[in-house]
Every structure is written in structure tokens, then in C-alpha cells.
Amino acid sequence: MFLHLPSQSMSENSLMTPRGLLGDLVPSNQFFPIKYALQLSLRDTPNLYGLNKGGSCNGGGAGSGTARGARRVPGKSDLSTGNSVSQIARGAGRGGFPAKPRKRTVFQFAFVMAAVLLASPFTIGVQAATVTWDAGVNTTWDTTTANWNGATYTDGDDVQFLGAGLGNVNLTGANLSPGSVLVDSSGTYYFLGIRLTGSGSLTKNGTGVLNILDGHTFTGGTTVNAGTLGLGNAGSISSSGSLTVNGGLVSAAIYGSYDNLTVTALSGTGGLIDAGRRTFTINQSTNTSYAGVIQNTNGVDGNSQTAVIKSNTGTLTLAGLNTYTGATTINGGGTLQVEGAIFSGGTQAASNITLNNDGSTMLVAGTGYLGPSASFGGAITMNNASVFDYSSTTDQTLSGIISGTGALAKNATSTLTLSGANTYTGATTISGGTIQIGHADALGTTGNITFSGGELTYGTGITQDLSSRIKNSGSAILINTNGNNVTFASALDSSNSGGLTKNGSNTLTLSAGNTYTGAISNSGTFNYNSSANQTLSGVISGTGALTQSGSDTLTLSGTNTYSGATTVSGGTLIVSGNIANSGLVIDAGGIISPGTTAAVDSFGTSSITINGGGYNWTLNTANGTAGSGYDQITSAGALTSSGALTVYAYGTPGDWDGSASYDWDIFDANTLSGFSAGNFSVDLT
Numbered sequence: 001m002f003l004h005l006p007s008q009s010m011s012e013n014s015l016m017t018p019r020g021l022l023g024d025l026v027p028s029n030q031f032f033p034i035k036y037a038l039q040l041s042l043r044d045t046p047n048l049y050g051l052n053k054g055g056s057c058n059g060g061g062a063g064s065g066t067a068r069g070a071r072r073v074p075g076k077s078d079l080s081t082g083n084s085v086s087q088i089a090r091g092a093g094r095g096g097f098p099a100k101p102r103k104r105t106v107f108q109f110a111f112v113m114a115a116v117l118l119a120s121p122f123t124i125g126v127q128a129a130t131v132t133w134d135a136g137v138n139t140t141w142d143t144t145t146a147n148w149n150g151a152t153y154t155d156g157d158d159v160q161f162l163g164a165g166l167g168n169v170n171l172t173g174a175n176l177s178p179g180s181v182l183v184d185s186s187g188t189y190y191f192l193g194i195r196l197t198g199s200g201s202l203t204k205n206g207t208g209v210l211n212i213l214d215g216h217t218f219t220g221g222t223t224v225n226a227g228t229l230g231l232g233n234a235g236s237i238s239s240s241g242s243l244t245v246n247g248g249l250v251s252a253a254i255y256g257s258y259d260n261l262t263v264t265a266l267s268g269t270g271g272l273i274d275a276g277r278r279t280f281t282i283n284q285s286t287n288t289s290y291a292g293v294i295q296n297t298n299g300v301d302g303n304s305q306t307a308v309i310k311s312n313t314g315t316l317t318l319a320g321l322n323t324y325t326g327a328t329t330i331n332g333g334g335t336l337q338v339e340g341a342i343f344s345g346g347t348q349a350a351s352n353i354t355l356n357n358d359g360s361t362m363l364v365a366g367t368g369y370l371g372p373s374a375s376f377g378g379a380i381t382m383n384n385a386s387v388f389d390y391s392s393t394t395d396q397t398l399s400g401i402i403s404g405t406g407a408l409a410k411n412a413t414s415t416l417t418l419s420g421a422n423t424y425t426g427a428t429t430i431s432g433g434t435i436q437i438g439h440a441d442a443l444g445t446t447g448n449i450t451f452s453g454g455e456l457t458y459g460t461g462i463t464q465d466l467s468s469r470i471k472n473s474g475s476a477i478l479i480n481t482n483g484n485n486v487t488f489a490s491a492l493d494s495s496n497s498g499g500l501t502k503n504g505s506n507t508l509t510l511s512a513g514n515t516y517t518g519a520i521s522n523s524g525t526f527n528y529n530s531s532a533n534q535t536l537s538g539v540i541s542g543t544g545a546l547t548q549s550g551s552d553t554l555t556l557s558g559t560n561t562y563s564g565a566t567t568v569s570g571g572t573l574i575v576s577g578n579i580a581n582s583g584l585v586i587d588a589g590g591i592i593s594p595g596t597t598a599a600v601d602s603f604g605t606s607s608i609t610i611n612g613g614g615y616n617w618t619l620n621t622a623n624g625t626a627g628s629g630y631d632q633i634t635s636a637g638a639l640t641s642s643g644a645l646t647v648y649a650y651g652t653p654g655d656w657d658g659s660a661s662y663d664w665d666i667f668d669a670n671t672l673s674g675f676s677a678g679n680f681s682v683d684l685t
Contacts, residue, residue, distance in 0.1 A: 128156060128157060128158055128179050129151075129154065129156075129157045129158070130157070130158045130159075130160065131148035131149065131151055131153055131157050131158070131159055131160070132148060132149050132159075132160045132161075132162060133147060133148060133159065133160065133161045133162075133166070133169070134147065134148065134149050134150075134166075135147050135166050135169075136148075136149070136150060139166075139167065139168050139169060139170050140170050140172050141153065141169050141170065141171045141172065141176065141193075142171075142172045142173040142176075143155070143173060143176075144173075153176075153178075155176065155177040155178065155198070156177065156178070156179050157178055157179060158178065158179045158180045158182070159178045159180070159181050159182070160182045160183075160184070161181075161182070161183040161184070161185055161189055161210075162184050162185060163185055163186075163187070164185065164186055164187040164208075165185040165186065165187015165188045165189050165208050165209075166187070166189065167188065167189070167190065168189075168190045168192055169189055169190065169191050169192065170192050170193045171191060171192065171193035171194045171195075171196070172193055172194060173194065174194070175194055175195045175196070175197040175217075176194065176195070176196055176197065177196070177197050177198030177199075177200065177218075178196065178198070178200045179200050180200050180201045180202075180203070180220065181196070181200065181201070181202045181203070182203045182205065183202075183203070183204050183205065183206070183208075183210045184203075184205035184206040185206045185208040185210075185227075186206055186207050186208045187208045187209075188208055188209040188210075188211070189208070189209070189210050189211070190210075190211045190212075190213075191210070191211070191212040191213065191214075192213055192214070193214065194214070195214060195215060195216050195217055196216045196217070196218045197216070197217045197218055198218055198219070198220075199218070199219050199220050200218050200220045201218070201220030201221050201222070201223070201241075202218065202220075202221075202222045202223070202237070203222075203223045203224075203225070204222075204223070204224045204225065204226070204227055204228075204229045204248065205225050205226050205227070206226055206227050207226060207227050208227050208228075209227060209228040209229075209230060210227070210228070210229050210230065211229075211230035211232065212229070212230070212231065212232060212236045212237070213232035213236060214232070214236070215236075216236065216237060216238050217238045217240065218238050218241060219238055219240045219241045220241060221241045221242040221243070221244065221265075222237045222238075222241060222242070222243050222244070222263075223243075223244040223245075223246070224243075224244070224245045224246070224247070224248045224249075224250050224268075224271060225246045225247050225248060226247045226248045227248045227249075228248060228249045228250075228251060229248070229249070229250045229251070230251050230252075231250065231251065231252045231261065236252075236261075237261075237263070239262035239263065239264070239281075239283075240264060241263065241264060242263055242264050242265035242266070242267065242284075243263040243265070243266050243267075243268075243273075244266075244267045244268045245266075245267075245268035245270070245271040245272075245273060245290065245292050246268045246269045246270055246271060246292075247269075247270050247271045248271050248272075249271065249272045249273075249274065250271070250272070250273045250274065251272075251274045251276075251297075252274060252275045252276040252278050253274050253275075253276035253277075253297045260278050260279040260280075260281060261275055261278050261279070261280050261281070262280075262281040262282075262283060263281075263282055263283070263284075264282075264283055264284055265282065265284040265286055265288050265314070265316075266282045266284065266288060266290045266316060267288040267289060267290055268290050268291065268292055269291050269292070270291055270292045270320075271292040271293075272292060272293050272294075272295055273292060273293070273294045273295070274294075274295050274296070274297050274306070275294065275306040275308075275324070276296075276297060276306065277305055277306065277326075278306060278307075279306075279307045279308075279309060279326075280294065280306060280307065280308050280309070281308075281309040281311060282308070282309070282310050282311065282316055283311040283312050283332075284310075284311075284312050284314040284316060284334070285312045285313050285314045285334075286314045287314050287315040287316075287317075288314070288315075288316060288317070289316075289317040289318075289319055290316070290317070290318055290319065290320065291319040291320050291340075292320050293320045293321060293322055293323060294306065294308060294318070294320075294322045294323075294324045295322070295323045295324055295345075296323060296324050296325055296326075305324075305325055305326035305348060305350050306324035306325070306326045307324075307326035307327045307328070307329070307350070308324060308326065308327075308328050308329070308342075309328075309329045309330075309331065310328075310329070310330045310331070310334060310335075310336040311330075311331040311332045311334065312331075312332045312333075312334050313332055313333050313334045313359075314334050314335075315334060315335040315336075315337055316334070316335070316336055316337065317337040317338075317339055318336070318337070318338050318339065318340055318342065319339045319340045319366075320340045320341075321340050321341045321344045321345075322340065322341060322342045322343070322344060323343070323344055323345035323346075324342070324343075325343060325345075325346065325347055325348045325350065325351050326348075326350050326351070327350050327351070327352050327353070327354065328342060328352070328353045328354070328362075329353075329354045329355075329356065330353075330354070330355045330356065330360045330361070330362055330386070331356045331357055331360060332356075332357055332360065333357050333358060333359035333360055334359075334360065334361075335360075335361040335362075335363055336361070336362050336363070337363040337364075337365055337368075338362070338363070338364045338365070338368040338369075338370070338392075339365050339366035339367070339368045340368055341368060341369050341370065341371075341374075342370055343370055343371045343372070343376060343378070344369075344371070344372060345372060346372055347371060347372070347376070347377060347378055351371075351376075351378040352378045352379040352380070352381070352400075353370075353378060353379070353380045353381070353388075354380075354381045354383070355380075355381065355382045355383060355386035355387070355388065355404070355406055356383050356384065356386065357383070357384055357386065358384050358385040358386070359385065359386070359387075360384075360386040360387075361386065361387045361388075361389060362380075362387075362388050362389065363389045363391060364389070364390050364391060364392045364396070365391045365392055365412075366392060366393070367392060367393055367394050368392045368394065369392060369394045369396050370396065370398070374394050374395060374396045374397065375396075375397045375399070376396070376397070376398055376399070376400065377399045377400045378400045379400045379401050379402075379403070380398065380400060380401075380402045380403070381402075381403050381404045382402070382403070382404035382405065382406025382407070382408070382424055382426060383404045383405065383406060384404075384405060384406065385405070385406065385407070385426075386404070386406035386407075387406055387407050387408075387409060388402070388406065388407075388408050388409070389408075389409040389411065390408075390409070390410050390411070390412075390414075390416045391409075391410075391411035391412045391432075392412055392414055393412050393413055393414050394414055395414050395415045395416075395417075396414065396415075396416050396417070397416075397417040397419065398416070398417070398418055398419070398420065399419045399420050400420050401420045401421065401422060401423065402418070402420060402422040402423070402424045402444070403422065403423045403424050404424050404425075404426070405424070405425050405426055406424065406426045407426035407427045407428070407429070407447075408424065408426065408427075408428050408429075408443075409428075409429045409431065410428075410429070410430050410431065410432065410433060410434075410435050410454055411431045411432040411433070411454075412432050412433050413432060413433045414433045414434075415433060415434040415435075415436055415457075416433070416434070416435050416436070417435075417436045417437075417438055417459070418435065418436070418437055418438060418439070418442035418443065419437075419438030419439055419442065419459070420439060420442065421439050421440075421441045421442075422439070422441055422442055422443065422444050423441070423444055423445065424444045424447070425444055425445075425446045425447050426444075426447050427447050427448045427449075427450060428443050428444070428447060428448070428449045428450070429450045429452060430449070430450070430451050430452070430453070430454035430455065430456060430478075431452040431453045431454050432453050432454045433454050433455070434454060434455045434456075434457050434480075435454065435455075435456055435457070436457040436458075436459055436482075437456070437457070437458060437459055437462055437464070438459040438462065439459075439462070440462060440464040441464075442462075443466065443469075446469070447469065448469055448470075448471045448472060449466055449469045449470050449471070450470075450471060450472045450473050451470070451473040451475050451476065451477045451478060451496075451498065452473065452474055452475045452498075453475050454478065455478035455479075455480055455501075455503065456478060456479055456480065457480040457482050457504070458479075458480065458481055458482045458484045458486060458504075459482070460482070460483065460484070461484065462484060463484050463485060463486050463487070464486075465486070465487055465488060465489050465490070466488075467488030467489060467490040467491070467492060467510075467512070468489075468490035470492060470493065470496060471493045471495045471496065472493075472495045472496070473495075473496040473497070473498050474497055474498050475498040475499075476498045476499040476500065476501045476518075476519070476521065477492070477496060477498065477499070477500045477501065478501045478503065479500070479501065479502055479503065479504075479508055480503040480504035481502065481503075481504040481505065481506050481507065481508050481524055482504040482505070482506075483504065483505050483506050484504075484506055485506050485507045485509070486506075486507070486508050486509070487508075487509040487510075487511055487529075488508065488509065488510050488511065488512070489511050489512055490512050491512040491513055491514040492510075492514050496518065497518060498518060499518035499519035499520060499521070499538060500518060500519070500520045500521075501520065501521035501522070501542075502520065502521065502522040502523065502524055502525075502526050502542070502544060503521075503522075503523050503524065504523065504524050505524050506524055506525065507524060507525040507526075507527045507547075508522075508524065508525070508526055508527065509527040509528070509529050509549075510526075510527070510528050510529070510530065510534070511528075511529045511530045511550065512530055512532060513530060513531075513532025513533065513534060513552070514534050518538045519538035519539050519540070519541070519558075520536065520538060520539075520540045520541070520542075521540075521541050521542045522540060522541070522542040522543075522544030522545075522546070522562055522564070523542045523543050523544045524544045524545075525544060525545045525546075525547060525564070526540070526544060526545070526546045526547070527546075527547040527549055528546075528547070528548050528549070528550060528552075528554045529547075529549045529550040529570070530550040530551075530552045531550060531551050531552050532552050533552050533553045533554075533555075534552065534553075534554050534555070535554075535555040535557060536554070536555070536556055536557070536558065537557045537558050537577075538558050539558045539559060539560055539561060540556070540558065540560040540561070540562045541560070541561045541562055542562050542563075542564070543562070543563050543564055544562060544564045545562075545564030545565045545566070545567065545582075546562065546564065546565075546566050546567070546582070547566075547567045547568075547569060548566075548567070548568050548569070548570065548571055548572075548573040548590065549567075549569045549570040549571070549590075550570055550571045551570060551571045552571050552572075553571060553572040553573075553574060554571065554572070554573050554574070555573075555574040555575075555576060556573070556574070556575050556576070556577050556579065557576045557577045558577045558578075559577055559578045560577060560578055560579050560581075560582070561581055562579075562581065562582055563581045563582060563606075564582060565582060565583045565584075565585050566579050566582045566583070566584050566585065566605070567585040567587060567590075568584075568585070568586050568587060568590030568591065568592050568613060569587040569588075569589055569590045570589050570590055571590065571591070572590075572591040572592075572593055572616065573590065573591070573592055573593065574593045574594075574595065574596060575592070575593070575594060575595075575601075575603045576594075576595045576596070576601060576603075577603070578603055578604065579603060579604075579605055580603075580604045580605065580606065580636070581606055582605060582606060583605060583606050583607035583608070583609065583637075584605040584607070584608050584609070584633065584635075585609045585611065586608075586609070586610050586611060586612065586613040586614075586615070586645065587611045587612055587613055587643075588611060588612030588613055588643060589612070589613060590613040590614070591613060591614035591615070591616055591648070592613070592614070592615055592616070592633070593615075593616035593631075594616075594617075594618075594631040594632065594633055595618070595631070596618075597616050597618050597650040597651075598618070598650075599618065599620075600618050600619075600620045600624075600627065600628060600629065600630055600631055600651075601618075601627070601631060602626055602627035602631060602632040602633065602634065603633060603634075604633075604634045604635070604636065605633065605634070605635050605636070606635065606636055606637050607635050607636075607637040607638055607639075607640070607669075608633065608635045608638070608639040608640070608667060608669060609639075609640045609642075610639070610640070610641045610642065610643055610645050610679070611642055611643040612643035612644055612645065613643070613645060613646075614645065614646045614647070614648055615633075615645055615646070615647045615648065615666065616631075616648050616650065617630070617631045617647050617648065617649055617650065617666055618630065618631045618649075618650045618651045619631075619649060619650070619651040619653050619664070620651050620653055621653050621654065621655050622653040622655050622656045622657070622660070622662050623655050623662075624653075626664075626665060626668070629653075630651075630664050630666070631666065632664075632665060632666060632667070632668060633666070633667055633668075634667075634668040634669070635667070635668070635669035635670065636670065637669065637670055637671070638669055638670065638671040638672070638673055639667055639669035639671070639672050639673070639675075640673045640674055641672075641673070641674045641675050641676065641679055642674050642679075643679065644678075644679050644680075644681065645679060645680055645681075646681050646682075646683050647666065647680065647681065647682045647683065648683045649682055649683065649684050
């Protein structure tokens with residue numbers, strides 16, 4: 001501790017106390033009545049820089065005064081009174097006491113100074129003692145036995161245990177409060193007896209072993225860099241301190257005690273933590289990362305289930321390949337972030353994950369995963385407004401039951417396969433990569449499904465209708481039927497604004513009267529099979545096919561670019577936009593219409609195949625041209641006719657002459673195949 005006193009003048013009835021000396025009793029550069037004594041608690045020989053008791057010091061300042069009224073504090077040494085302070089230095093001259101006072105001597109000074117002007121600051125330096133254990137007398141660690149290289153220990157000292165290890169260290173007397181404890185040994189030490197308290201820290205270096213028992217309460221944290229730290233029972237290290245492991249082993253499986261282990265934070269770059277069959281609670285409000293491994297051993301009774309609880313609001317990142325098999329619980333609104341793995345060595349019946357409290361989050365990120373080979377069969381329970389967020393680039397399978405009211409989020413480029421009969425009721429957000437469903441209830445039975453950049457893929461044999469739950473999608477609704485025929489029986493909600501993309505083989509059927517107007521990308525078959533009329537004004541793209549098979553009217557009004565076939569097998573298909581890259585197939589039961597029957601229109605195709613069906617054809621002027629006077633369908637390729645087509649004629653041409661003969665090219669193609677006049681009929685009703 002170093003104290004700095006700025007230049008100020010002192011009167012007889014006042015004394016200045018520098019900031020920080022006694023917990024900031026008074027502000028810096030302020031004065032207080034002399035009745036408040038200045039108390040200095042010195043750990044070792046004090047060095048006074050600029051102040052010489054009983055002699056002169058180097059420096060050019062002048063001034064004199066008398067140290068008066070120093071009193072004995074019971075149980076402590078004191079200064080003799082009446083000693084002259086001969087000079088107060090103007091500079092940084094160094095002096096010292098003529099004789100070394102006993103450690104922890106408490107000096108109470110009441111200075112009466114007469115108009116002393118301090119021309120420049122002076123500094124008081126107090127340095128803690130560092131004592132090294134040698135068990136010179138016995139194995140007792142107390143405040144009276146000279147087991148520290150011939151000296152005694154005083155609370156606040158920094159203590160060291162070095163060398164080959166000297167066995168038991170018996171902590172006796174009142175609780176001990178060292179400034180710090182360093183064990184750097186190749187042998188074994190046992191700390192037995194009373195508690196270590198205070199704000200000090202414990203550091204374990206060296207290849208040896210330190211075994212500690214009893215409920216210690218020191219709050220400065222525990223650091224293990226090498227060797228083994230063996231924990232005997234609850235509180236072996238304080239629940240009010242942090243744990244840092246950079247190497248070595250922290251083991252709670254050495255003794256037959258199975259009390260819980262709690263720390264305020266976990267961090268470090270490596271090493272192993274073996275909590276035996278304990279519950280290991282990390283109650284942290286800060287953000288830390290641990291790159292080592294939390295593991296199981298069979299312990300003394302063969303039970304090998306370490307449970308981990310992450311509490312409080314901070315984020316704990318586990319970057320190592322953790323092999324513990326007990327339950328994982330997240331409380332208090334914080335985050336457990338897995339960038340390595342948990343349960344990587346295997347699972348047991350207790351290998352479950354529970355998220356409690358609003359905001360509690362399990363985030364699997366980086367290349368992290370759950371379970372051996374990224375396959376996890378344990379239950380995941382998401383209570384309240386908690387979140388399970390899979391943002392890893394590693395493909396993951398979750399086959400256990402996911403339940404609760406929390407939400408599930410999928411990010412990153414990986415595939416998350418959900419194969420359990422899940423019951424969770426919170427929202428599902430697909431923002432990156434793929435969620436593949438391997439069960440009809442993989443996404444639960446309620447809760448919105450929102451797309452913001454990811455894809456939903458149907459697993460083999462899965463055809464579940466999820467259409468009523470798809471809402472608030474600002475990006476394309478990416479559906480991969482993956483060889484399955486899937487029907488969406490509900491209209492896609494108007495809150496979806498990013499379009500619809502159909503990927504994968506086989507058919508996606510929309511069978512409701514949709515108000516959906518976004519773009520559609522299709523690489524399979526898009527089937528509209530509904531009794532309600534539907535207009536698709538967005539651009540339909542991709543290599544897939546489109547089929548109108550319902551009894552309704554489907555209108556395509558966009559400038560579509562898809563290249564698969566357009567088939568009309570039921571109801572009416574109105575094309576008021578473009579399907580120039582698609583081949584048109586008219587089957588029995590279907591009717592094709594260029595625009596509505598109230599106006600003349602035309603559209604182009606890549607080919608025309610007539611297997612039957614009908615053609616809504618509108619005539620406005622008997623002597624007009626195609627596209628303005630009458631409807632026409634053109635083909636850049638062939639027209640193939642193999643079935644009977646009925647032409648339903650509409651319109652009231654003003655220039656009609658009943659005595660005249662007219663020809664209209666209702667189809668126009670580069671080549672013609674299978675044409676027969678008997679395959680065409682006209683219905684004027």
C-alpha cells in the first residue's frame with residue numbers, strides 16, 4: 001500500500017488524510033479534526049519515503065514539529081512519545097526507522113503541527129510480507145509458531161508452500177486470512193483444520209498435489225495451473241470465489257464426500273475438472289470462457305454423474321470437449337455457450353438439459369455440438385421464455401424430447417435434425433442452414449414458425465402440414481419436400497413477405513385460398529389444388545413444374561421464369577403474365593385461359609401439349625390481330641395434339657359479319673404434331 005500526501009498546510013487543530021488510506025474516510029485534500037487519529041497498520045518493516053522518525057532525511061525542505069499523544073493499543077506495540085520529527089522533505093528523500101518494529105504494529109498518531117507548509121508531496125510505502133513454509137517447528141499453521149523459515153505468520157501475509165511437499169498442514173486457532181496462498185510443489189500437501197477466510201487467493205502450480213478439506217470462505221479466487229487440487233467436501237474452495245483452470249486437475253472424486261461445488265465464475269485455458277458425483281454450480285454474472293474439460297469419474301461408489309448448473313446473468317463459454325454425463329441446467333437468465341461439446345463421451349439417463357427463467361439460453365456456436373458424434377438423445381426442457389439456439393456449423397441430431405414453453409432458433413450453415421415427438425410450444429425461427437424434421441411433431445404442435453434465411457427440410461416419409469403456423473417471415477419460406485408429397489391446407493399468412501421457395505423432388509400442394517403474393521422459387525413440383533381462387537403475382541422461378549389440379553381458378557400474373565412444365569388437370573389456369581420458359585400441358589378436366597374472358601390476351605410457352613381439356617378463347621374484333629383482336633397461345637417449339645380440346649368462345653366483336661368467313665390462329669407453334677380437326681370443337685354457349 002502506498003499513500004501520497006499532496007502539499008497542503010496543516011493547522012494545529014486539523015490533519016489531512018489522503019484518499020484511500022482508511023477506506024476514503026474523507027475526500028482527498030480535505031481536513032478533519034485532530035481527534036480522528038491516523039491509523040497505519042503495517043505488515044512488515046515500514047519504509048517512510050520523505051519522513052524520518054528521530055533523524056534527518058535527504059532533501060531540502062525545512063520544518064519541525066513533535067509527534068505527540070501516541071497511545072498503546074491493547075495487545076500491540078507502540079512508538080515512544082515525544083520523538084522529534086526533524087524535517088519533512090521537499091523531495092523524495094528516503095529515511096527509515098532506526099529499529100525494526102514488530103510486524104503488525106499499529107501506530108496511532110495525533111499530530112499537532114504549527115503552520116507547516118508542505119512544499120512538495122511525500123509518500124508512505126507499506127509492503128506486505130511473503131513467508132515460506134518450512135515446518136521448522138511442527139505442522140501447525142497459526143499466528144504464533146515459527147514454521148515460516150524461522151518467522152511467524154500474520155494475517156495478510158502472502159504465503160508459499162514450495163519444494164517437494166511436506167505432508168499435512170494443520171490450520172489451527174482462529175480462521176486464517178492470508179493475502180494469498182501459493183502452492184508450487186512436486187509433492188503432496190494436505191490443508192486440514194480451520195478455514196481460510198478473507199479476500200485472499202489460492203494458486204496451485206507445480207506437478208504435486210494439494211488436498212484441501214473443510215469449508216473455506218476466501219473470496220480472491222482459486223487458480224490451478226499444474227498438478228492436482230483435490231477437494232474434500234463442500235466449501236473446499238469458496239462459493240464466493242472464482243475458479244480458473246489453465247492446466248492440471250481439479251478433482252472432487254478423491255474423497256468419499258459428495259457435497260456440491262459452487263464458484264462465482266469459471267475460466268481458464270485447459271486442464272480437467274472432475275466434480276465426481278457432485279453438482280457443479282457456476283453462479284456467474286460476468287462473461288468468461290473455459291477451454292478445459294469437465295469430466296466424470298466413477299468416484300468411490302461407482303456413480304459417475306456430474307451435474308452442471310449455470311446460474312446468474314453472465315455467459316459461460318465451454319470451449320473444450322466436456323464428457324460429464326449428469327444433467328445440465330441453466331438458471332437466472334444467463335447463457336451457457338457450447339463451442340466445444342458437452343456429453344461428448346456418451347450419455348446416461350440423467351444426461352438432460354433444462355433451461356429455466358426468462359432469457360436463459362443454451363447457445364451451441366462455433367463448431368460446438370451435443371452428445372457423441374453430434375448425436376444427442378437426452379431431453380431438452382425449455383421453461384418460461386428460455387431459448388435453445390443452435391448456431392454451430394456442425395451438423396447435429398437431437399432425438400430426445402424437446403418440451404416446454406421456450407423457443408428454438410436455428411442459425412449458421414449446418415443441418416439440425418429433430419427426430420423426436422417434441423411438445424414444446426414456443427416459436428421456431430429458422431435463420432440459417434437447415435432444420436430437418438424426422439417426426440411429424442418435430443417442431444412441436446403449436447408455436448409460430450418463422451423463416452429468416454434458413455430452410456425446412458422434410459425427412460423421409462414426413463408430410464406434416466405446417467402451413468397454419470408459418471408467420472412473420474421476412475425472408476423466403478424455404479420448403480424442401482425432399483422426395484415427399486406435402487400439402488399445405490391452410491392459406492399462407494399475409495405476415496409472410498419474403499416469398500416461397502420450393503426445393504427438393506416431389507410435390508408441394510397449396511390447397512387453400514391463399515392471400516400470398518410473394519415470389520416462388522421451385523425446383524420440384526408446385527401443385528395448386530384448391531376450391532378457392534388464387535392469384536400468384538410474384539415471379540415463379542426455378543427448374544420445377546407447376547400444376548393446377550383443383551376446381552378453382554389459379555391466375556399467374558407475374559413474369560415467370562421457371563422452366564418446368566405447366567400442367568392444367570383441373571379447374572382453370574389463367575395466364576395474364578408469362579410462362580415463356582415452360583411447356584404447357586392441357587389435360588382432360590383442365591381449362592387454359594389467356595387472361596380473363598372479358599379481355600383479349602396472349603402468352604408464350606416453350607411447347608404445347610394437348611391431351612384434352614378446354615380453352616377459354618376471347619374474340620373482340622373479327623378482323624383484329626392476335627393479342628389485340630383475339631386470344632392466342634404461342635409456342636417457340638412444337639404443338640402436339642393427342643386429345644379432344646373444347647374451345648369455349650367469348651366476346652361480342654363489333655365488326656362481325658355473319659356472311660363472312662374468318663380464320664384465327666388460336667395457337668401458334670413452330671411445328672405441329674398429331675393434329676386432327678376431329679380433336680377440336682367449339683362451344684358458343
